[in-house]
Amino acid sequence: MLADIADRRRPAADALKDWGLAHRFAGSGDRAGIASLVYDALRRRASAAWIMGSETPRAVLIGALRLQQGLAAPSVAALFSGERFAPAPLTDDERARLETATLEGAPPEIAGDAPAFVLPELAAALGDDLIPELRALARRAPLDLRVNALRGSREAVLPALEAFGAAPTPHAPLGLRVPVGADGRGPALHVEAEFLEGWYEIQDEGSQLAALLADPEPGETLVDLCAGGGGKTLALAAATGNRGRLIATDGDPRRLAPIHERLRRSGAQAEVRTPRGGKGRADVLADLDGTVDRVLVDAPCTGTGTWRRNPDAKWRLRPGSLANRLAEQAAVLDRAARLVRPGGRIVYVTCSLLPAENDGAVAGLLARTGGALAPVPAEAVLAAGPSSLAEAVRRTGHGVQMSPLRTGTDGFYVAVLEKRA
CATH class of the missing domain: 3.40.50.150 (Vaccinia Virus protein VP39)
Incomplete structure (x- = not known):
């Protein structure tokens, strides 16, 4: 899928949908896990390729496991076992890069995982915060909700969502933030009764x-x-x-x-x-x-x-x-x-x-x-x-x-x- 997205310049959602239709044997958990890997690799595509010394989809995925998910070389090696559906084992060079390569000396477009041509515009807006902001943009987004004041107050809705870990957002007076899982996905709140009855909307x-x-x-x-x-x-x-x-x-x-x-x-x-x-x-x-x-x-x-x-x-x-x-x-x-x-x-x-x-x-x-x-x-x-x-x-x-x-x-x-x- 990473190769398909890069070669055809197509949205990731389209590539994921096509893969799911062609691999119907994959369960919902598998599809969610694969989607998480794809999106994490895209978030850190440039920096992952830098530390791995290669822009191949395999290299980008390996680098993203370290940079985005924080996995050490032994943990990545355990995933790349070559068994059943697992990818081929790490090469000596891949393992060495996982253990020693850094982003030190990387240009801003690599360190910040952004297209080089927009950096002057972004630098004008962000100043000294350019790289920290770009790295924040490479993190996973939270799952935010807006309580519908036409139906009730945030305090009235919150008990129904406490089981999902919902808590008030830092700024928005009607906002709630729900923690996402290790795969970067939140609960399916769009099927909950409160959503179907219009008590809240999913909105950043x-x-x-x-x-x-x-x-x-x-x-x-x-x-x-x-x-x-x-x-x-x-x-x-x-x-x-x-x-x-x-x-x-x-x-x-x-x-x-x-x-x-x-x-x-x-x-x-x-x-x-x-x-x-x-x-x-x-x-x-x-x-x-x-x-x-x-x-x-x-x-x-x-x-x-x-x-x-x-x-x-x-x-x-x-x-x-x-x-x-x-x-x-x-x-x-x-x-x-x-x-x-x-x-x-x-x-x-x-x-x-x-x-x-x-x-x-x-x-x-x-x-x-x-x-x-x-x-x-x-x-x-x-x-x-x-x-x-x-x-x-x-x-x-x-x-x-x-x-x-x-x-x-x-x-x-x-x-x-x-x-x-």
């Missing part, structure tokens, strides 16, 4: 905090412009207690498919406007221009802040991908600027750590609108969230940046712009 704490910093008010007209599956739509509805007009849409109608069931399950109320396909499609938001109180733009981006969850994405990233995302961000921000009323606000969110997608995109909008919009100061934005978050985030030129190292979340960026009256 950073995403929860981004919706919280949007600071929606009851009675407002709100538009979730890039709603996708609806995670932040649901959070906005809960934050206002369903006491507002909430419209959800997305430029890609396929991404909206899950939102209808999620709305039903959660009790959240939102009007979903699905655009029709084709170049001549009508603007489903044209009637709202100049009237919206708050527009959430959860923009399409490179996803560099989610590499803990999607480690294969960083190796599929190309310079052209960034250029495409920048064009898409400009388009959705321009659309948001037409929607918002005088005195209204645009809340711009990405799950990226790249300044070009964050402050750069905001600066571009400010220039294009010729002074019609003004950034809301970071302290005013952070006032909508907990004080612990304000102490942890990085403040940027136009917004705030969350990150695995500083906030323990995915790498979310939030900026708020107000339209001048």
Whole structure:
């Protein structure tokens, strides 16, 4: 599978699914274990190849067992026994490298397991924390939940999840964090009765905090412009207690498919406007221009802040991908600027750590609108969230940046712009 992912530049989830279909004799435990190995190897692909002196899938897997899972050479050798389904025994060179090789002297793209071409952008955002942040991005992500305030409080839900080790998240007031197992996988909470009854949603704490910093008010007209599956739509509805007009849409109608069931399950109320396909499609938001109180733009981006969850994405990233995302961000921000009323606000969110997608995109909008919009100061934005978050985030030129190292979340960026009256 590692060879297939590398050769065809395909998502790891697709390769894992195809392997499972072709090897139906493998049980769910085997498939979960294999998936964990694949994702761990992708998280540490560059550094594992460095210490093993080879970029072959076998070398990467061996190196990842040491770097990501902390196994010593004898433990790795016991796994590589050559018996039954086990891989061939370690060679003398492989054992020697496991015992002696280090990352000392490795360049940043190796030590941090990231594509070299994004390092200047990441360094501009992270400064002296570049390598520590990249290593935090190479760790496994936690399993976070957002309690649905429309159904009940966090305290009311917590007893039902205590058996899974759930505990409050460090920052989000409605968040719960569930420990993952040794294989990096959490319990199947999506089949629990409380989930099916809409008491909680699976959502990274950073995403929860981004919706919280949007600071929606009851009675407002709100538009979730890039709603996708609806995670932040649901959070906005809960934050206002369903006491507002909430419209959800997305430029890609396929991404909206899950939102209808999620709305039903959660009790959240939102009007979903699905655009029709084709170049001549009508603007489903044209009637709202100049009237919206708050527009959430959860923009399409490179996803560099989610590499803990999607480690294969960083190796599929190309310079052209960034250029495409920048064009898409400009388009959705321009659309948001037409929607918002005088005195209204645009809340711009990405799950990226790249300044070009964050402050750069905001600066571009400010220039294009010729002074019609003004950034809301970071302290005013952070006032909508907990004080612990304000102490942890990085403040940027136009917004705030969350990150695995500083906030323990995915790498979310939030900026708020107000339209001048």
